[in-house]
Amino acid sequence: MKQLLIGMVALVMCFGITSCSQESTPNLADIVAKAKTDGANWDVEEWQEAYTQMLTAIKPMLLETQEIIKTVEAKDGEELHVEKVTAAAAKLEEIYKKYPDYENLISEFNSIAERSENGKKVLDDEAFAKKVAKELGLPEDL
Secondary structure (H helix, E strand, O other), X not given: OHHHHHHHHHHHHHHOOOOOOOOOOOXXXXXXXXXXXXXXXXXXXXXXXXXXXXXXXXXXXXXXXXXXXXXXXXXXXXXXXXXXXXXXXXXXXXXHHHOOOHHHHHHHHHXXXXXXXXXXXXXXXXXXXXXXXXXXXXXXXX
């Protein structure tokens, strides 16, 4: 039971890199494709923009996932019940069906960024991540 909760929290944290808001939601697959073809030549600002777009694209999924995680967090002195964890796991599975390929696309984006000096700088910039999270209305610790 604890392992399931830890796994869910770890997954949310993996997705927890942030971005700034835009009027329309960008397409995650398009962002990853552009990073794959052009990312090696991007400067830090271009990687920041791509990162922001990536997080804008996954914001709905992040918010839905965060709400589910909140339902299984044990409050002080409260035990975690198997029923809560089981229900949360089922809801998480529904989210992953709703957002197919997001996990793979996010992983691919991060991998592409890690292979670029400027992309790695952006991924490692916690101040930037917190700033973008705030702009998007996401919790900084997501």
